[in-house]
Amino acid sequence: MKTAVIYARYSSSSQTEQSIEGQLSVCNKYAKDNDLIIVDTYIDRAVTGTNDNRVAFQQMLSDSEKKASWEIVLVYAIDRFGRNSTEIAVNKQKLKKNGKTLISATQRTSVNIDGSRNLDGILLENVYIGIAEYYSAELSEKIIRGQSENRKKGLHCGGNIAYGYASVDRKLVIKEDEAEVVRFIYQQYGNGIYVSEIIEALTSKGIMYKGAPFRPSCIYSILRNEKYVGIYEFKGEIYTDIYPQIISVEACAKVKARAKENRFGRRSTETIYLLRNKLRCGYCGKPISAECGTARNGKKKYYYKCVGRKKHHNGCEKTVLKKELLEEFVINFIIGELCKKKNIDNIVKAIMDMQTQQSKDNPILSNLKKEKKQVDASLANLLKAIEQGVVSRTTTSRLQELENEQEELERKILTEESKSSMMLEKEEIEAFYVKALKCESRLIIEILIKEIVLYNDKMEIYLNTPAKNGPDENRGFSFYNKTMNLRYYSKYSRLFVDEDAIIDIRV
Ligand SMILES: [Zn+2]
Structure with a gap:
């Protein structure tokens, strides 16, 4: 028997979202079916703002450094592990370094529970990550269209202001001297210059951050900050007219691509001999x-x-x-x-089979339906009592309560059903597969x-x-x-x- 911990996260920017309780019940069932002993559970209930302040996640990563505490991190889906493919890869790498394995309860991963690896698992994992990114991008578009009135006016509503900006009458404006530094950092990093060398260059020009030379973490956080391309995320909603754009989408993409290349280590692009010993x-x-x-x-x-x-x-x-x-x-x-x-046909078929299976035995949907049945029954009993003349203040308030519950459940069931029917097309899966191979x-x-x-x-x-x-x-x-x-x-x-x-x- 192996030991595992569960990590669950609720992210409002993911369309194929399941509740924390739903994620936990799926993970627990998987653990039971696969002889895993769950020794701990980490939960991030709500993620706010742009920063990666997932407290439980960070705790789990730091616990993973301890020897012999547990072997496996079990998640509902691989996209729990980060908000984009780079983040997921980096976090997975951290776990791997500590000798821990990432397993998804609903998707095939690159590493099996026994630690062995398999090719189609690797490919599938990348396809899933690609799909999650695709959905969150699609959702972002929808969110932008329906953004809330307050921030619609493009006003900055408090909180930290990113490096490169200043607030004038609640409107954010570009601080040109700092923006120039941001552009320099993106341009240099995108062209393959190492972060340490970028810091050296800045320091030698006398450019400091809060009175001291830039720290690597600060450079990385600038490189990761989507505000520079004009995107501001707040409580799962995305605003495009609060932060004026400093960095072009192309320059940002270049940086992301390079970060991905570098994820195995600082000089990996230069010194990894792919065919060594082969x-x-x-x-x-x-x-x-x-x-x-x-x-x-x-x-x-x-x-x-x-x-x-x-x-x-x-x-x-x-x-x-x-x-x-x-x-x-x-x-x-x-x-x-x-x-x-x-080969493509085979793997696409495997993914589509899995997709169908997943939507068929959706445990969250069946739980919701069960709950609704109970509410329906209580409501019927209560109505019968009222017909027989049992009316008091408590019965009327209870009636209202049950009706609200019923309505809420109906809404949740509808949402869940529409998720299940939202299946990926064969062509979409194919496109992700080809991308996964290259990665x-x-x-x-x-x-x-x-x-x-x-x-x-x-x-x-x-x-x-x-x-x-x-x-x-x-x-x-x-x-x-x-x-x-x-x-x-x-x-x-x-x-x-x-x-x-x-x-x-x-x-
Ligand atoms: Zn020879």
Whole structure:
């Protein structure tokens, strides 16, 4: 038996929302079905303002650092773990660092309860995150259309004012000197400059924050603050005319993309060799290792080079390949295979099946219906009593109470039913799937590829067998257990699949 904690959160900006009680009952049932012992429960009931002040969540993260307290964090859905894909990835990484696993009671995750990983789980997880983002963006639009009268006038209604702004007669205006700093930070970070270097540059120009050099956390919070693109969220509602825009949507997207690249660590984009320990030389049989050299202009260059070639200068005929070139070629090829109709169809079908199943046995809906039945019965009894002449002040107030309850329940049931009927289309799932593949290329290589034997004009890609996870674990994919023979050539410092090549896939 494994030990787990439940984390539940209510977020008003998510359309496919379930109540805290609903989330807990689903999680508890899952724990019971899967032999998990729940040792603690963390709940964030309401999230206010723009800051990530989810107290229980932070407590859970800090508790996860303690050794041997529990092993699993159980959530209703993966989107409990952050408000966008970057946040979710960062938080998941923190848990992983502490040796804890994230499990969703309603969705398949990349890691199973026993700690093993699976490819379709990774893909599904990314699809779910994409779907959650899509819904919250769609909802934001609706909220903007119906925003409340007070803030509609674009007035600032108290609270902290973000760096770069000042309040004049309750209207926020841009403080041009500070806005310039914000633009500088976005532009530098978006272009790949590290936060420490940005701080250095600011400090050397004498630009301070509250009298002291900028702290990294301050830079990160500026980079995360949606107010700079003109979006202000308050109690789940979004206002676009309170904060004047300082940063373009494009610059913000660039920063987000870079933050995502960096989520595995500071220099990860430079030094992670995707194919490390996966390559073997087809001529001499020795491993092909990752190597780094410095060019005359001081720029670092990265290669994959045969070990046999390294030792004796003319020892092996395998040519040296540029890191990016080879990695891009392999990733594109593998993604191309995963995007083949049969594979896409299988995974999309799996997601749609799950979606149908989920909407069919919606425990929240059945609970609500049960409650309504009870209220209906009490109401009928009370009416009977009134007919028989039992009328007092308490019966009339009780009648009113029950009628209100009935109405409220009917409303909740309607909402819940409309949620269940809001299913994703096949095309939407497909789009998220393709996006997920691109996001997780590193994991895909790690899990899928056993070994690549490299020649100067061809490579043999040996794929892993899913045997470890059992036969039905990776059912979706047609090419497990196979070898791909691929001819290639290089031109204009790029690698191409040889057009005449016969891609031979052997079982
Ligand atoms: Zn060799």
